[in-house]
Amino acid sequence: MSVAIGALAVVPAAAAGGAVVVAAVVAATGRPDRRVWPARLAVAAGAVSLAATVRMTVAPPDYGDAAGWAGIGECGALLALVVAATRWAPRRATAAGVGVAGLAVAVCVLRFLPSDSLLDAVGACALWAGGPAVAVVIGGYPRLAEARRRDSVARERRSQRLALARDLHDFVAHDVSGIVALAQAARFVAGTDPARALDALARVEAAGLRALDTMDRTVAMLGDLAGPPGAAPGLGDLPDLLRRFDGPARVESDVAVPEGVPAEVGTTAYRLVREALTNVRRHAPAATAVRVVVARTQGALAVTVTNDATPGGARTPGNGTGLADLRHRAHLLGGTLQAGPSGDGWRVAAVLPLGQP
Numbered sequence: 001m002s003v004a005i006g007a008l009a010v011v012p013a014a015a016a017g018g019a020v021v022v023a024a025v026v027a028a029t030g031r032p033d034r035r036v037w038p039a040r041l042a043v044a045a046g047a048v049s050l051a052a053t054v055r056m057t058v059a060p061p062d063y064g065d066a067a068g069w070a071g072i073g074e075c076g077a078l079l080a081l082v083v084a085a086t087r088w089a090p091r092r093a094t095a096a097g098v099g100v101a102g103l104a105v106a107v108c109v110l111r112f113l114p115s116d117s118l119l120d121a122v123g124a125c126a127l128w129a130g131g132p133a134v135a136v137v138i139g140g141y142p143r144l145a146e147a148r149r150r151d152s153v154a155r156e157r158r159s160q161r162l163a164l165a166r167d168l169h170d171f172v173a174h175d176v177s178g179i180v181a182l183a184q185a186a187r188f189v190a191g192t193d194p195a196r197a198l199d200a201l202a203r204v205e206a207a208g209l210r211a212l213d214t215m216d217r218t219v220a221m222l223g224d225l226a227g228p229p230g231a232a233p234g235l236g237d238l239p240d241l242l243r244r245f246d247g248p249a250r251v252e253s254d255v256a257v258p259e260g261v262p263a264e265v266g267t268t269a270y271r272l273v274r275e276a277l278t279n280v281r282r283h284a285p286a287a288t289a290v291r292v293v294v295a296r297t298q299g300a301l302a303v304t305v306t307n308d309a310t311p312g313g314a315r316t317p318g319n320g321t322g323l324a325d326l327r328h329r330a331h332l333l334g335g336t337l338q339a340g341p342s343g344d345g346w347r348v349a350a351v352l353p354l355g356q357p
Contacts, residue, residue: 009067012045012052016077019045023084038084039097045078046100049108056111068112075105075128079135086139102132166325175211177281178244179204207244234266235294238273242292245277249287249307258296258354265352268329269294269303272337275322276305276348283311284346300335301352308345323348 019041026037061067078101085097106129113124186200233241235257242251273292280287287309294303323339330337335352 006061006063006067008052008056008061009063009070012049013070013074013077015048016045016074016081020077020080023081035088036090036093038081039089039093042078042081042085042097042101045081046097046102046104049074049078049104050100053104053107053111060111071108071111075108075131078102078105079131082132082135083139086136087143098132098136102129102136105129105132172211175207177278178207179211181281181285182207232263232267233270234263235261235269236266237270238292238294241270241274241277245290249280249290251277251290251292253292255292255294256296257294258301261301261354265301265333265354268326268333268352269301269350271329272303272326272348272350273305275326279311279322279348280307280346284309287345296354297351299354301354302349303352304347304349306342306345306347310341310344310346326350 023038023041026034031037082098082101082105085094085101089097106125109124109128110121113121115121182200182204186197186204189200190197235255238253238255238257242253242255245251273294276292277290280290284307287307290305290307292305294301296302323337327337330350330352333352335350337348337350339348340346
């Protein structure tokens with residue numbers, strides 16, 4: 001067996017092997033640009049390999065089997081660079097590195113191809129091109145998986161931000177609208193009944209503190225500062241909610257708290273009542289009576305809030321998404337929510353299944 005080997009076989013193999021070593025060293029140093037180095041080295045080593053292939057194809061040297069083994073090692077090193085570049089390098093650098101190194105591996109076989117047939121040469125190059133293709137898959141799959149994971153995390157964070165925004169609207173808007181109503185009432189009676197004005201101001205303070213507490217809990221949830229959040233309000237909290245809704249409209253209620261109500265159904269019912277009451281303050285300041293009915297009926301929880309005035313007059317600003325969000329929540333539970341005129345007033349009604357939708 002001939003072991004003759006020359007510079008045209010040794011130099012590209014040494015260049016490819018050295019490029020792999022340099023890439024590993026750069027990655028270990030933690031340089032900020034370490035991700036692009038595999039692609040750069042793949043271009044450099046691939047160019048040296050292509051030059052050697054062209055030279056050996058034009059004027060084949062009389063090398064022995066050792067040159068063939070050196071070529072195989074050279075191709076292995078180039079494929080390692082292709083894998084690393086595909087996995088970590090930026091897209092443009094990856095395209096350059098994979099293109100040059102992959103082409104070098106595909107045509108390397110021409111150095112040792114005994115046939116001068118063009119068909120044989122094309123077939124051999126196509127067969128050897130499978131190596132770079134496999135290398136791209138090996139490096140690209142974890143890169144694609146990581147990109148999908150990042151996208152999934154981004155979507156989840158966006159969903160959480162939207163949920164927190166809805167919670168802020170649901171909880172804080174109710175207290176703030178109460179503050180506005182109480183402040184207006186205090187202004188009207190301040191001159192004639194100071195005691196009632198002071199009572200209204202005390203309620204303004206309490207509502208403001210509740211709003212601040214809600215915002216503090218939300219910020220804590222965003223920063224994970226306060227551990228797990230407290231339990232969401234449910235049907236058991238409705239009496240306190242109705243008690244806080246005071247004036248100018250009086251509240252009549254018929255609230256039943258049946259057993260076995262799922263937590264998400266109870267929370268949705270609470271939020272529906274709160275949103276309806278908030279909308280009365282915002283959009284129907286002329287209302288004098290509000291009736292809230294919560295009852296179990298045919299395997300579902302029926303929630304109805306009616307008032308005796310249609311929306312109109314002076315309104316406090318709002319984004320108009322409260323009922324739309326609640327309608328979406330009801331739909332997710334398999335229920336329905338309707339809002340519209342009812343006689344001389346306005347009616348909000350929901351039916352929420354108590355079982356699995």
